Structures are given as C-alpha cells and as structure tokens.
Amino acid sequence: MSAAGLMLRLSLLPFRRSRVVIGLMVISLAQLMLGLWFCGSLLGEISETREYARDARLVTIQMKDAESPVDAVRAAIGNGTVSVEEWKTEEVLAKMEGEEPELVQTVRSIGNEGLQLIPRLLVARGVISEEAVNQIRLLTEVARVDAGPSHHSRLLGFYQHLGLEIRIAVALLLLLVLVQMVVFERIQARDAREVTANLSAWGVPAWKARFPALVSMLVLSLASAGISTGEWLFFRKWIWRNNAFLGELSIDRVLSFPWLMVGVTFAVVAVLSVILVFSGRAVEE
C-alpha cells in the first residue's frame, strides 16, 4: 500500500466511526457553502445590474422609410446587454390608435405618402456607447437618432444596499463555516489523537503525523462542496427563472458560477484546517 493511500485511509477513520454525525455535518456545511455561492453569484449579478442601471440609455432610431434595412443599425448597437425593439409603420399607428385616433385616421386617409410620415422605428434599451450612437447617426438609412438616459437611478441605491446586506450575510456564513470546522475538529479529535500518537510512536515526523487530520478536514469540505455544487446546478435555473424582481434590468441568463466565492470558501476552509490541526491546541499527543 502506498504512503498516500495509507494517509487517506487514516484520514477517513472519523468518517467510518461517526457516520451519522459527520454525514449530517457534511450536509449542513454543504448548505452553508451553497448559501455562500448564491451570495457570491448574486453579488456578481448585482454589480452588473447596477452598472446597467447607471449607464443604460434609451435610444430611438427613426429610419428614413419603412423599407430601410436595419441590419447595419443592429450591428452598430451590438448584442451585449442591449434589448432592441423594432416598430414598423403599421405597429406605430396601431399603438397611437388609442391615444390619437383622429390623427391616425388622417394619416391613413392620405395613403402611401401619409404612411411615410410615420416611419419605421428601432428602440434600443441598454448600455450603448456614445461612439455607437454617433456611428448610427452617420448611417444613410437613418433619419434621426434620439438618445436619453434610461431612468433607473432610484434602483441604484436599492442595489447598493442589497449588495451591502449580501456582504454581511457572506461574513456571517463564513463565521458559521468556522463554527462547523471547529465542531468537526472536536468530533474527530479522538481519532486524530489516536492516529497521531500511533504514527509518532513509529518515528513519523510530527507534521506528517498530523496530516491525516488535515486531510480529514479537506475531505469534509470537498464532500460538502460536491453536494452544494449539485444543489447549485439543480436550483440556479429555478431561482433565476422565478426571481423576476430585477425586472427588465435582469440579464437574460442563468446565474453564473461564483468562482471567486468558491475560491474564498476553500481558502478560508484550508487556512482554518491548517490552524486547527497544527495549532497544537486541537490534537494533543
């Protein structure tokens, strides 16, 4: 048997001996990790949404006539976080019909020439650069371009505060992860002591003798991370689909995987494990 294989077997001792307690601990740690990852993901999304709310504009592009091609305009706008709505002459008239029925009737009565008065429109909402707006203005098929801010300023404060609340939640969840790790260390202390004492008795260096205890903690966090990843994949679409609170500001895609928060979680877990195992307080030989 290889030394690594033996170390792994030794590190799995607490899992064999306290299956139920440690099983529950793995599940509860997984939920904390899932909470952290959702918080991380929402923080990422919120920052994008805040950016959108701050920079988004409403650009109305009036084409020269109803037949003008719009491909060049669409290309200039790009397809990032911009939604484009296209209104043809008839659609514009249909929309106006409720508010200005007489005007619509007059236009229709003029015939084809009248229809030219109500041109084809493109309405773009989103983060569109000034450069793109100027480029659209220069297109020969475009008659007029109006650009104005899309007013989401009240939402900015809300998202800023929401971001702060999520950060506080992250800090509290990390504290709970710390508590879980300390409790796990207490549960496995007896087994870790037995293994450390046994290895030390046979001349294994002290740092190496504590390795199984460290690996136990990493196995616990990896198992929890596995469960929370599964839950994440299962729930992320559902959460995003059913959380319409971001309204038109939401970006039309499922939550992105929060690699940064996953990294932070594992860094915290790894540092805690090293401190708990090698501090000497936990594993008295």
Place this chain on the structure above:
Amino acid sequence: MKSALLKVENLSKSYVEGELVWRNVSFELARGDFLYILGGSGAGKSSLLRTIAGFESPTAGRVVCQGVDLQSAGSSDLERLRRKISFIPQNLGLIQDLTVEDHLAMSCLGVQMRERAEDSVLKNVILLTGLGDKLRKRVSTLSGGERQRVAILRALSRKADLLIADEPTGAQDFEMTWKLMDMFVKLNLSGTALVLATHDLEMVRRLRKRCAILKDGQFKVEERA
C-alpha cells in the same frame, strides 16, 4: 566491553506528589542484551517501559538511548530514536478500524527501505504468528490473542536496535507463547537488544536470561534468573 545502547540512571516516577511508583531504577543495556522485568500486577512495569521508550517523562533521573538523553532531546532526535526502537505496549496501540496490513504499513511509514525487515524475515514472522490469512482483516474482527500477535508482527516489521515489549505473550496459549519467545530469542541473537516485561516466572526461569525484579517500587537486577 560493549558500549551501552540504553542507559537508565536513577529513574523515579510519581503520579501523585510524594508517592513514587518506582525509584532509583538504573541499568544498562548493550546491543544484543536481553533483560526481563519481572513484577506483579500494578508493580509499575508498564509505566517503567513507557518511560524507557520515551512515551512518558520520569519524575527524576534520565534515560539515554544511543547517546541521546530522551528528556532533553529535540523532536528530530526523538523521531530518529523511535525509528530504532520498537515498542509493544500492553494495550497494543492498534487502531481497531484498520487492517493488519495497514498497521504494517504504518510502522514502516517513517523508515527507509533498508530499515525495514527483509521480506523473507517478515514472511516467516507472518507464518509463525498465524496471521497469513488475516492480513486484510480489520483488527476489530480479530481475537485478543491475534491482536497481540499483530502488535508483535508490527514491531518486527522493521529492523530495530531495541525492542521493548510489555507482556507480549499475555494473551497467548502455551504453544504460541513458546513459539513467540523462540522468535524473540532469535531476534536477540541477531543483535537486537530486548526488554521484556512479564509476570510469568516460569518463562523467566526457562529462558535463563538477565532479569530485573520490580517490587514495592524497588528495582533490582539479577544477573541470571
């Protein structure tokens, strides 16, 4: 004159202040020496062996092994010494959920290949202890006698300069006891120094080795039993 492998000087031990379990224990052991420590139950044999092996600290006195004072030795010196000393404690020190093979691997984890027992020697010990078909079994599934043999097998899985054994045959039947004793004697003849604690006077008489008696806290070495 042989140089001392183990030197025990005026060793005393007390767990409760003013009550010494044993006092002024002094003896020397050279490579290839054999010493029985004979004493009744509760005489302090186990604590003496644990102290000699460096797992407990004495209240007074010192233990010097291969020139290193165990009480003032640094961790690296202690680790080096523990690779040269095999210890079979009375409680066997086995991990119940591990297999016999795992225990053999553990005892060899800290030592280099050349410090491990040769394959032929190990096979012979496995055969003799009757554990050949139990190597992959968990210790918790073995009987008391078998567990004791696992502890012996583990101790013999590497080349030690000194073997300290605390009643290593206490759970064996007559036949197995003598097989194991025969093995210990052969090991001793090959150069390993042995310290064996026992309360079996008959065994001490038969083997006619150097013997120390621990009684009422007093330690007295007899040259021949």
